Amino acid sequence: MNYLNSIVKSVAVMGLLGVALASSAFAQDGFPAKDITFVVQAAAGGASDRTSRAIAAEMEKDLGVSVIVENRPGATGTVAFAHVAEQPADGYTIGFGPVEFAIAEHLGYDFDRADYTYLGQVMNSPVVLAVPANSPYNTLAEFIEASKTKEMSVSNSGAASSFAATTFTLARMTQAKLVGVPFDGGAPAVAAALGNHVDAVTAGAGETATAFADGSLKVLAIFADEEHPKFPGVQTAKAQGYDLTFGAWGGVYGPAGIPDDAKAILEESIKKAASSQTFLDAITPAGILPVYRSGDEWKAFVDAEAARYAEVLAE
């Protein structure tokens, strides 16, 4: 694998040399004049990786230079974030910023939201609440009302996740007795609900879609602004009278201080990529929704989310 990596690298170096020769011949000075590196905080194969590769492929077509995806997993993504922050702020190193941007600082990681340039949000994977097929509850209201008298266990993918935060915030909003049970990942949390070990589960849309489709889980609510194509007939929590949205969102960022002209070009290219059909085809099968916010809107959103998680995680 590592020698594969080195082959890839040597090919990349040869490519770079070629580009360097070509560009010196034409004396280009506009952005971008060389390849862009796109750093992903998760291993290849997951939702972050899939989203990033789809965006990178579209940007490549748009900008006319290669956008090379590099996976640097580890430490809740902070390995990758720190790496990007250390790179020159010339727009040639960008990365995928997941919901951990709003969470990492509350967990004691060495991470500061201010160290980055925000280029645009591209996706959101909303949280859903589901109960086993044989559960007596059919709406979110029924479930919440019942849990005011009886303690209910709700599994989630981990203590510091947007899923745990959903359960916690919902309980506080409604005075319901919901006990969050953190598991080691989304799949075991869903399995606990399938096996009737817990009363409900909060998980991502992608993780619950299979069980919903074959009828082994009833999805009671989706914590997003709109209904989800994977869950026909399931209302949002808001429509059921509980104004609460939570999701695993993500966008593209770079080191702080990218010059305005390069930033504008990148933002425009990301916006185009996020609305392209190829991007939609790559993410929707996994239950991820395309949600676009411009760089500044996204930055404000990340700050607001960080404030919300600060409150939740302080408990």
Place this chain on the structure above:
Amino acid sequence: MNALLDGMLAVFEPSVMLCLGVGVLVGMLVGMFPGVTATMAVALASGFTMTLEPVQGLAVLLTIYVAANFGDRIPSILINTPGTPASIATTFDGYPMAKNGQAGLALIVSALVSAIGIMASMVLFAGASVPLAQLALRFGPSEMFAVVILAMTIMISISSKSITKGLLAGVIGLFIATVGRDPITGDARFTFGVRELNGGLDFIAVIIGLFGIAELFDQLLTHREHKIKPISALGRWWPTKSEYKRIAKPTLVSGMVGLVVGIIPGAGGDIAGLLGWDRAKAASQTKASFGKGNIEGVAAADTASSATLGGSLTTTMALGIPGDSVMAVMIGSMIVWGIQPGPSLFVNQPELVVTITAIMVLATIITLAINLIRMPMMVKLLDLPKHYIWATVLVFCVVGTYATTNNLFTVTVMLCFGVVGVILKRSGIPAGPIVLGLILGPLAESNLRRSLLIDGPAGLINKPISAVLIALAVIAVVIAISAPLMARRRAKASDPVAHSTS
């Protein structure tokens, strides 16, 4: 019948066979590289297979999964370094066998029983996936806790020389496992303000340190004494008739263990290998030589951990819930190809189930054949002067460990545990129970606490599965404590002098 034919034919396409070949090559390479796991290889390959046809893609990914499982055993046996956690138990008897000049035999037996394990598990996958998967769902937090407690009783049997030192090692392992984040509340524990410790000590770095690096340092310190026999004395390759007979029973016993453990989500090849080794030891007539190079130990460890492959595939395909980390990556790829794992898959696309089975079986046969043919060449490498070998091993371990987290801190952790490993070795504290504590500690803790959150203490004993398993664990401990006492009493009773004086 049609589904059977269609599914088989889909595999025998030239393009699919080519993909299979690629998978075998990548998988074997990955397996032999300590620290580089099948999960990492499959994750990387999934990037390239995105655009392939589903059957071609499955051929690449499943074959990597199978071939890595074989390759895994080679460094365990030859250099005492598990290629991945799944082959930890292989080191118990594999490396001592190699030191006794039976490396060839250990490698061949390991390859043979790995194939048997995978084949047996694929029979279950093809025949009974849906009912088995429903059974797997019954394992909630309290049942998992009970399984883990039962597995912890192995600490007694793998501390071969002194039970006290073995248990001490187990406690060290349990302690190391508490470093990092609390699994339920997310608070930092024993990190002493070191940010890199937030995520806990990397499991792979610790085992490579304790096994491979510790061995390397030990050789470095003793190379002038010429005490250690070079492993290049390979001995004969093929087992004799009586050896085949000897490994039959451990293979059967531990195969059963592996099949059951494989189906339980969250318990993988590492736990299966250890449990299988322990059960085979209990059933063996040559208990005393387990851990000192017993061929039955190698057979047991490798059958059990290989037999989990079909089980993981079962929960993955029949429930849509990944059975292990490789499967978690694979589900992502399958969704892109438009394959939706779940109970309906077996009804709507039976030909795909046949295809998957055929790929797994073919991959096993091809990998086994290559392993048997090229093994002598592989092992010739060990004829090189020792300083070349160990230098290469060190480089491999460093690169492999670095690749797991992309962080030099992990390499430091590995080297530190190498030093710790040497010290422990010199003081007679075995590494096996440490690893056991490290694997089982977090599982026991998190599942116990989940179970307490859900049902309170009563949940552990009022569920039939967990009640039975905990009772078995208690019995195992009672037997382990009372057996030596009983033996002593019996020895006394049969001793005429002691008899007359009493």
